[in-house]
Amino acid sequence: MTIDITLERKAYFDARGKIILSACPGSGKTTCLVHKLSLLKKECLDTYGKYSGIACLSFTNNAKDEILDKYRKSYSDQLEYPHLVSTLDSFVNTYITLPFFYLMETGCLRPKIAESAEQIDSICKVYYFKDGKQQEAFSPEIRRFTTTSGTQLARSYTPSAVWIDATGRYNFKGTVPKNVADADFQAYGAAIMKIKKKKGLISNLDSAFFALTLLRDIPRIGHLLIQRFPYILIDEAQDNSDIQHEIFNVLVSLGLSNIEMIGDPYQSLYEWRSAKPALFTAKYTAAGWTGLPLNENRRSVQRIIDCFSIMRTAKDPKINSLGVEDKKLPIIVYKYNDTNPKDILEHFEQKCIDHGLLNCHVVVRGNTLKDKMTGNTTDINPWKTFIPILILKAIFHFQSGHVRNAITEIRAIVTTLEHPNLSYNDRQELLNERKTDSNFNSLLLIFFHQLPATSHSLQDWTTLCLKAFVDKFGVDASEAFTFKQRMDGFTMKDLKKEQVDNYFNKPASKKANIPITTVHQVKGSTMDAMLCFFDKVSGKESITFKDFSQTTTFPSEKQRIIYVACSRPQHLLAMAFPDSISDVELKKKFGVDVVIQPIPDPAIAGLTP
């Protein structure tokens, strides 16, 4: 495949050794990575033979698949054994922690990696029967730890969110709790770890810590691993945790000489999952490492680049747009209030249609606002349980092409309905088994077509759903589908006659069906146009006008979220701010060329008779 090799790209392709590549948005990071892989593949064969390979590690399964896919398409060649394209977690698990866990003599030879936080929490509990009902309590091993005011630690600090750091100290989601004596909290953390080791269920984070311990204690493991993978490339390395960084530091000290960390510290969105982007930045200038930039943006027009560059520090080099066609579309700013968001959407949509922009997204921060806009919300639940809502969610996923997710969801629902009394862990086990049961899966796939259409009334849909469950699985779900007696603001009798579609699975827009997604979901992707909603009030989870500003040191996580969002579109960037922000403030921030679009559009309003 032909690739446009500019000077900065050439510098990266030619570089060997310990490389840090800081790639700006739209720099074609994956393209470059894949090209580099093709170069290294040959080199690796010549230098290390047929049985040693490159480990190319990314953060998510999607990113991993993208690399594999791109490699296949670009070079009509597979990146297979002895090479490995995997997620970082899975690499650490399968090549370090799990094979050698038995050497740590914890009593468990090979633990399982927990798939969800609930699994960890559930092993830290005991279940018992009282008055004919199942009760639960925290395990005796952790029950005795309390805060300074005497409440159980496990209540305030759920076991699954107690993390271990590279030094072996415990914290709660990265911070040290203030209302508990440090020694107590450390003992609490150690007690949880003991349970996890004993029951053989650990989190990815624990696994990374054990991997680090193993590498430190038994250098042979590292030596062998380096023989097996003399090249390690880490994509999205800005999201590495301190432990993950330390793992690679140890490997480097054990002789790993070909390592590349690729990423953009400004696009780190996973601080809540212990990402430490600052460690990435520190390596950029660290001794022994070669820091290289990719500052050519082939995605967005300069206007958009300049806009999201507001978040960069003054010392950062300028990002230049390279070879992007400029449709001369100014940046649009909407001001929203309680009544006009729908009109804003429509206006944005029309703009996209007018300029032939097909791939457009509306981006909101977090799931709450997104759910509100898609109708995928739990605000209105006429049923007594969440099951019908979950079914609707699965149907929505199914219809929007996320078949795998949809199947996973409906599998869980059917299993829950079939075995209502199964404990959490037993159910997970059954689900795990069923995951690979192809007969059952095809049954589920067909089931989606047998579920009633959402154009039915709530009442009919409910009746037909119940029938489908009986017909297909012999399951009586009537309890789960019981309507509530009353709901504030609704007359139940009338509500039941309304179409399901009126309340659920509402498409965001009737015209172009622009998807409404969160920033995390659009990370890494390119789109023609994007509309980003900013929150009104500043809170823990919100992004506001105030966050859209320059820092002197390193952008905050909120700023990085805005940075990621605004660097997606190619041609049209639109932002919606609360109408409390004045035009002057907006112009001051985004420059005089920005178009402040009043909604409803006075131009159109004037035409209507």
Added chain:
Amino acid sequence: MYLSKITINNYKGIRHLEVNFSQKINVIIGENGARKSALIDAIRLLYNIGEPIRELTVSNEDFHETISIDTAGALLIDTTDLITISYEFRGLSPQQQGAFYEYMVIDPADSKNDYARIELRYKKDKNNPKFSFFTGIIEGQKADYNTFQLFQHYYLSAIRDSTRDLLTTRGNLLGKVIKRLVEQKKTEEKFKEIIKEANDKLLKRPEVQETRDNINSNLKSIYKNTNNNQIGLHVEQSRIEYIVNVIKPYLPHDMKTGSDEGFNLMQNSLGFNNLIYIATVLGDIKERIKEDPIPHFALLIEEPEAHIHPQLQLSLYNFLKESNSSENSQLFITTHSPTLTSKVPFSNLIVLDNDAYTVEEIFNDRESEKIIQDTSKTKPLLQDDINFKMKQLQRYVDVTKSQLFFAKSCLFVEGISEELLLSAFCNVEGFNLEDYSIEMVNVGGISFYPFMFLFNSTDNKKKLPKKIAIVTDDDRFPKSKEEIYNIDNLVADSYKNHITLHKSLIAPNTRNRIKNLESVANKQTNISVNAAFQTLEYDLCYSNIPNNLADLQNNFLYKYLKANCADVALHMDPYLSSLKSKFSEEEQQKLAILMWKCMPGKAVFAQDFALHIIENIAEAKTSFVVPPYIVEAFNHLKK
């Protein structure tokens, strides 16, 4: 890197078996049904997984069955439903440790103990067994399937057709070897050029031209108006495989010039084709190891002696030993050939029986058993002494003695006379040694000790599970062989020396020979030491002197001696005539002494008398008595 250990459970005839292998050559011996082939197949299973076409898989019939009888006398067949086979490899190079990363079992304390391990598991299922595997030592870990390519092997079965293997295109070994070299030297184009040149010449032959013209003129008359349909003829350019696959070995008529006229392999002897095949395989292995130092190569040969005469077997073995010099290739040979067995160092010799025994290991770490050989002192044997015994045994084991490894039980005797006589004696007792798969081992002297160490350990892992009997002489009065005790000197002087000899014989025994043997037997009940009171000849005579004259005159041995040696009539009969018709115990002993001293030389007697027994077996059965200590030995082995 080499396969250091295999552990097999429930595969074919094997319920449980652990075998340690040596780095280079392993010669596996044992009687039929000792599960040699099952062991070889168990090794092959691993090496077949990475093959494009598998020669061997596990089927539902391969699960081990135990047959037992319950209290009611009914037959119980217990079939297992899980076969597990684990393989341990040691001596990995650093590169191999990387390639086998997922297989590695690490000893944090000492990297010398690191090894690579894989376990294959077959679970019984409706149609075909379900296969799974794990690498390392904890279940759940799986190396990439591609790593099975790292296990390469060549297999020559017991019933092989080397001629066919050399000549057929599929699996053509010679072709593969040539192709590999062509690829390595990048000379593919040269080959194609040569073929093209030859093909072009062929095409220019008038026969080809003529045929083409014929077709074209026919085509022309079909199409009439157009010339667009004319054809040309060419030889399709082959892939390199096809070119080299037509290259076959043959035997030139003129060996000096190696002319291309010669015998086809089909006209060649089977044995020689076997050798050609093995030579080709070894050539291939050598090239492949040069090309890629990571994979492990196993060369498995069942019964290489097939079609090959004994001297050539040894040449082949020496050749295999020398050619198999790479770190990464390992040889596994099964054999029934005593010729081969006798030449294999004990460190490479594995005896399959209830368990697998590497002969060398039987002698290892034995000092702790505190075996005393010289009972006059109490000093136990040191490991050095035992090592020396092994060296002696290695020297003693020749083509004939090596047969003991294939037998169920062994009868050790001092010399050829005993060998001849005892095989005749068992006929008198109504059986043949072969009936009980008893091997008679003539140690050529009295050095029984080195042999005994194969059977005398208190540790079952270091003890061949065979019964042995040692038949020897107490020789309590060695001076009996001196000249003064010649028959002439015995009878002279009114039997003066005769009386002295008799006194000396029945005097309390002061010698330790038998005590020493029994001490080395180490209280192991599989070993029976059976000694003559004095010597075989004396005991033979004594057991054939009945307590009365009539019976004596009817005795098979007496009659034989009387007919064959003059001394009997001359010296024994006069003494007899001085006795009453009923003999006392002492008289019987004295008669036995005379009879013994009348006998001709031992060797002559043994040869002649053994033949006499066989020719007159019916009579021998009624009037000949096999000495009781020998019968005891027989009974011990037959039990």
